Amino acid sequence: MKKVMTGNEAIARGAYEAGVKFASAYPGTPSTEILENIANYKEIMSEWAPNEKVAIEAVIGASIAGARSLASMKHVGVNVAADPLFTFAYTGVTGGMVLITADEPGMHSSQNEQDNRNYAKFARIALMEPANSQEAKDMLVEAFDISEKYDTPVLFRITTRVSHSKSLVELGERINKEVIPYEKKFNKYVAIPAIGRQLRHTVEDRMNKLAEFTEQTKLNYFVDNKKKDLVIASGMSYEFAWEALGDSVDYIKLGFTNPLPKNLLAKHAEGRERIYVIEENDPYIEDFCKTLGIKVFGKDLFPYTGEMTPDVIKKYVLSTNMESFEVEADKVVNRPPTFCSGCPHRGFFYQLGRRKNAVVSGDIGCYSLAVGEPYNSMDWLICMGASLSSGHGAQKIFDLDQDNKKRVVSILGDSTFFHTGINSLINTVYNKGNTINVILDNRITGMTGQQDNPGSGYNLNGEVTEVMDIKKIVEAIGVKHVRKINPNNLEEVKETLDWAFGLDEVSVIITDWPCVLKKKYMDKDLESYENVFRTKNMVLQDKCVGCKACLRTGCPSLVFNKDLKKVSIDSASCVGCDVCLQVCPFDAIVKEA
């Protein structure tokens, strides 16, 4: 049967067909839907982990215990997971283990463009790169065979376009892979230095065997169009190259890319007029070709950043520019993403934005949108969990100045707190820091599409589970000044910020109101969030003087009518958070009856 699937859906299907028993991940674009889809296969135990390191560690355990297992994450997630990965690269697997890394050439929704193929080389493990959904499924099944046969974790590298584009997939059956009975193998798995020194040789042997495999496997092949020029490509770049150049060149398609096939490349490179290496992000294949003495066009010709879409290839290989109309600047205005109507982050940032002495150490989540108008409340943003720790370091330096008035306010969300924020808070308390730390608890992992997390009350399978109590965790860490507030109550937010700014010890403010897009509520949640999103606000037109004070809340439900010089509220999108109501100096905004 053929089905149209995204790469992420196809990978989930591949996991099913490969007989995978256990999968874990932490969400991150463009990888998120892999695990969401795996969760639909009841034969696979699947879990959200609080971060990528934990995800891969759980998966490593499942592999040691004898099951085929899989972890998936976005490219920067692998940085977090790198420590266990590098040692597991030494020990090898029992049940096959695959780590999926979803890279982002062009940075559609990421902070950097790192090329995770380097990790395979760095950790000395096998690497595979599918080009479309069919390959994503088929190659994943094969990845598990390779993992078991060569005793290696396999890094499976996809990119945004593989993840999120759809193409036809021929489905297969699930292989019934029994769990391999457990045997204690401390010489393999206890990575103390004495064993590590032995394993170092095992790894080298394995890479030598894989160097033979990469020459023979059908994953790497030559396409003979009887032409003079040669294109070498892997992943989506291969599809882009065919689209741009068709059969006007010969191709080497690389699906298995660590180690790379020396002989295959050398053989077909001989006597060529021109050889192009077309790849996104780093010159990974190009550099290898150069070590073989093969002369290629690579990053000297193509841009070093962005996607190698067909137009880019045509431009640099054929010097043809596609004719296209210009976008007329006066015919479009931006549509910057904003906090949703009713987003609980709004009330908090409305008040924070008014503090002139606040230095805001930001983090990654929906609240990163506070960097823009009308809040302008973010000084820096590095990576998940860094807000609390980088804020602490900055405050220590600011405080060297005796007259310092700058107060660091570090901000992160609930999912980010569970991810790595907890460690950062421990650091601040342990080292006698005095920052103001805000946990915007909207009871969900919002930015990536409302995944459950340890504070949401549900697990990936929709089962009710323990709710981690953030306030208790914070208190247990030793923070003496902790307050939990309703971010939609502007007076309470202001008063709480006054309180925190007045302290010279570390404080934590937890804002407690759910994301408007959160779908599942427990009964006790519904009790504590009274009438959540069930009311609406409206503007009394005779009272509105058009002062625009409410517009400073940045709510997309507020519409300013230029002719009437009055504001109205779009009743379809308003969920009655009352933030604008509290801002209006003329009491012109009320609850709809």
Added chain:
Amino acid sequence: MTKSIKLVGVGGQGTILAAKVLCQGLIEAGYDVKMSEIHGMSQRGGSVSSEVRYGKKVYSPVIEKGNADILVAFELMEAARYMDYIKPEGVVIINNHKINSMVTLNGKVPYPTGIYESISEKVKTTMFNASELAVELGNPKVANIILLGSLVKAMELTDIDFEKIIRESVKEKFVDINVKAFKLGLNQYQG
């Protein structure tokens, strides 16, 4: 020849469902099909686009600038935003419906004018208000299927049984109105 269809709009307008139905129809008609979308922050009011490419054998899932055979804009200004994608001999279908962005909402910048004029001057353009027609049918959400109907007419894909695919793609209680919407859309396209 591979054909390229670009659907653009604002988060929540149902571009993705329209693209899905289109895809399924093309597959059942025996084409190789690829589809691409960037899941950005669509839920947060951003502009969204879906791309569908079909033919005998399709390689790239993405449409290059200047290479779309048809651009269907579910919102007026979005047509202008993606003008650089349409082929000079292509077709533009516009839903004459405006959705404000944060900057136009709060009165900082006006919603642009003269969009239709500037587009129809350059390329074959059909514009009608699918959103209004959808409200008249009884559900503002079916504007996407009305636009799909026009697109199917414009691309001469009327041999494909889209009615059947709509039946399979939407919840039972919405089947009738979506089928009506599709037929209405077919008749809106003046080629």
